[in-house]
Amino acid sequence: MAYFLPAVTVDCGTNSISLKWAETQSLIDPSLLRLGDCSPSSFSAKPGGGGEALFHAEFNDCNFMRLVTGDELVYMNNLTTEGDFVFSHLVVCAYEKPSDWGPPRFDPVFFHTYGQGELIFHMGLMKDDFSGPSPSTTFSLGSVIPIEASVAQQGHQPLLLLMEECVASITPELGPESHLYPIITNKGCLTDSKKTNSRFLPRKRVSELRLYLQAFKFVLGEEIYIHCTLLAWDPNDLDNSKKACHYDKTNGGWELLDDPSQSALCTCCDTNCRSRNRRDIDSDSQGLSQRTVLGPLTVVAE
Incomplete structure (x- = not known):
């Protein structure tokens, strides 16, 4: 399962995620990008701005949030940057909830x-x-x-x-x-x-x-x-x-x-x-x- 948004490509694996940030012209230093609390697995900067950053992470790392609702098991995190330039992008991987999953399905009660x-x-x-x-x-x-x-x-x-x-x-x-x-x-x-x-x-x-x-x-x-x-x-x-x-x-x-x-x-x-x-x-x-x-x-x- 994969989706593409400007500058961000996400591939959701069974228990992990691969994410690529790429930009030809940007004020963002790719070394300062963070997926949750994780630094890039690798990165490269281009003269004049921009570059690439790659993340490879398990869902139990990088402070991923887990949400169980209805028939879905969802893992979420934020791709952000440190420093003065503000950037934030929500990263979501959604899966069919396993039949043996522990928490009960969400019902609209309070x-x-x-x-x-x-x-x-x-x-x-x-x-x-x-x-x-x-x-x-x-x-x-x-x-x-x-x-x-x-x-x-x-x-x-x-x-x-x-x-x-x-x-x-x-x-x-x-x-x-x-x-x-x-x-x-x-x-x-x-x-x-x-x-x-x-x-x-x-x-x-x-x-x-x-x-x-x-x-x-x-x-x-x-x-x-x-x-x-x-x-x-x-x-x-x-x-x-x-x-x-x-x-x-x-x-x-x-x-x-x-x-x-x-x-x-x-x-x-x-x-x-x-x-x-x-x-x-x-x-x-x-x-x-x-x-x-x-x-x-x-x-x-x-």
Whole structure:
């Protein structure tokens, strides 16, 4: 399976991807291109600008996101560039979901549970006081959307739940043409909190994460789905790529939810928070991520 877009050619293999970026005239230095957190496997630059960059990667490398919806298994990543020139291209490989795949197929309800190994992830819309699931999936523009995520660890070592990324879309599946509203980006930065009153709430336990999301003007009156990557991680191994940060308008800066004294980990939220290569939970039991979809919900004008 292959597709071509200007400057980018993608070949999706069974468990891997090959990607070629080629441009005859460009301000982009091909050595600065990144597929997720991976550098090019090889590259060549041309005098006067442009060149080629090749990526060969397994789906369990380079911080690929995995999404299981309906009958499809989808792997997604972003091709970006470091430096001053901004470039971003969504890379998607979609496959028919294997019959023995673990997580349940997506149904349009507003509370979801996904199992992965010894960990079971949950994400749902809640009442304002988090005493139970929300009785409604309709929210007025500017109101609070309470969201709770948790991980049941079933005897596993204690793990801290984080949200690596969340975006809103009008579809339960993401694709190259998806119109997205960024909520959490840059490895745990609640980007939406810088322009709205969205914020993380103090934890009740390390395995839960609560969020007040201010209902945003993305689309009004249409169904919205929130796509998130949840990460269960070693609480003693936080860094600028494993964190939960929101913007504190009172102090005019980013704050680390779990330890404000270490808010320096959040300073990259306005630039680029680089991820270390993630190690597999089976090899060192540090953590495991799961892509989840919440929705549909609807935002309406008052």
